[in-house]
Amino acid sequence: MVEHSASVIVKAPVHQVYSLFTHFNDFPKFMSFVKEVTYRDEQRSHWVVKVLGQYEWDAVNEDWIPDEQVGWRSTRGLKNAGRVKFRALGPERTSVDVYLRYTPPTGPLGGLGENLGINAYFDSILQKDLHHFARMVEEAPAGALDPMSSHYLFHQESAAQKGEITPRQRAAMAKDPMMSPTALTERQQKIIQENERRQRLKAEQEAAQQERIRRERDLQREQDAILAQEAIKRRQEEAEREVARRKAATVPLDPRQSYAAWARGLGDRDGTRLRNPNMGQDPMTARRQVKPTIAAKPPTTE
Incomplete structure (x- = not known):
C-alpha cells in the first residue's frame, strides 16, 4: 500500500477542530479533490474523489476517540x-495530522505512476485541502461546531463552487435545511454583517495601534529633549570647572613660599625657618613660652 501524510496547525481549540472535521458531508464545500461524501448511516459513508482520475469507495468509521482521533477503512x-x-x-x-494508505487502483501500473510523480502530486493536493480545512475553522465564529457557520465555505477552489460535485452530493445538499435558498440568503447576510464588524474592529485596532505608536514617539522625543538639556548642562559645568582650574593656575605665588619649597627640596634648613624660626633650639624648649626676665634691683647705699 502507498502511504501519504499531511499536517497543519489550526488556530482554534481542539474540541472545535475535532467537531468540525467530523462533518464529512461538508468536505466538498471547502475541499477541492473531494467531490462527494454521503452518509449511508451513522457509521458508513460513500466517498468520491478526483486525483488524476475519479475513484469511489464505501467506508466505515473506526477507532474514534473524542477530541483525539478519527479513523476509517474502506x-x-x-x-x-x-x-x-x-x-x-x-x-x-x-495540531492536525492526517495519515492515509491505499492500494493503487491499477496494480503495477498504479505503482509505476507513483514512481513517476503522482505520489508527490497527491501529497500537495492533500496538504492544500488540509489548509482549506484550517481556514474554514479559523473563519468560523468562536466555538462554532457546524461548518455551515464558517465564512470560508464555497470558496472559489472548492468542488461545490466549481460545480464538480456528484449528483448524489447535490441531492443531499438540496435536502439539507441549511442549504435552502432562504437559509443561504440569511447565511450570506450574516457573513456580510460579520465581515463589516470585523472590518470595523480591525480599523479600531489599527487606530489604537497608531495612537499607541504616536504616544510612544512623543514620549521618546520628550526623553531625548531632557537628555539633551542634561548634556548641555554637564558641558557648561565642565567648562566652568575648567575656567576655575585655569584661573587658579595663574595666581602668583609668594616668592618666599616658592623659595622655601625649593629650598626644602634641596635640604636647606633656611627654607623652614620662615615658618619655624626656633627650629634650631632644643626640642624641649623650642616652643616653651619664654618668661620675661626681671632686672635685679641695684644695691642701695645707706
Whole structure:
C-alpha cells in the first residue's frame, strides 16, 4: 500500500477542530479533490474523489476517540484506510495530522505512476485541502461546531463552487435545511454583517495601534529633549570647572613660599625657618613660652 501524510496547525481549540472535521458531508464545500461524501448511516459513508482520475469507495468509521482521533477503512471500492489525529498545542492552537494508505487502483501500473510523480502530486493536493480545512475553522465564529457557520465555505477552489460535485452530493445538499435558498440568503447576510464588524474592529485596532505608536514617539522625543538639556548642562559645568582650574593656575605665588619649597627640596634648613624660626633650639624648649626676665634691683647705699 502507498502511504501519504499531511499536517497543519489550526488556530482554534481542539474540541472545535475535532467537531468540525467530523462533518464529512461538508468536505466538498471547502475541499477541492473531494467531490462527494454521503452518509449511508451513522457509521458508513460513500466517498468520491478526483486525483488524476475519479475513484469511489464505501467506508466505515473506526477507532474514534473524542477530541483525539478519527479513523476509517474502506469496505468496497478503492482499498484505503486512514487516521486523523488531533493534539492541543494550547487553548487556541491544535495540531492536525492526517495519515492515509491505499492500494493503487491499477496494480503495477498504479505503482509505476507513483514512481513517476503522482505520489508527490497527491501529497500537495492533500496538504492544500488540509489548509482549506484550517481556514474554514479559523473563519468560523468562536466555538462554532457546524461548518455551515464558517465564512470560508464555497470558496472559489472548492468542488461545490466549481460545480464538480456528484449528483448524489447535490441531492443531499438540496435536502439539507441549511442549504435552502432562504437559509443561504440569511447565511450570506450574516457573513456580510460579520465581515463589516470585523472590518470595523480591525480599523479600531489599527487606530489604537497608531495612537499607541504616536504616544510612544512623543514620549521618546520628550526623553531625548531632557537628555539633551542634561548634556548641555554637564558641558557648561565642565567648562566652568575648567575656567576655575585655569584661573587658579595663574595666581602668583609668594616668592618666599616658592623659595622655601625649593629650598626644602634641596635640604636647606633656611627654607623652614620662615615658618619655624626656633627650629634650631632644643626640642624641649623650642616652643616653651619664654618668661620675661626681671632686672635685679641695684644695691642701695645707706
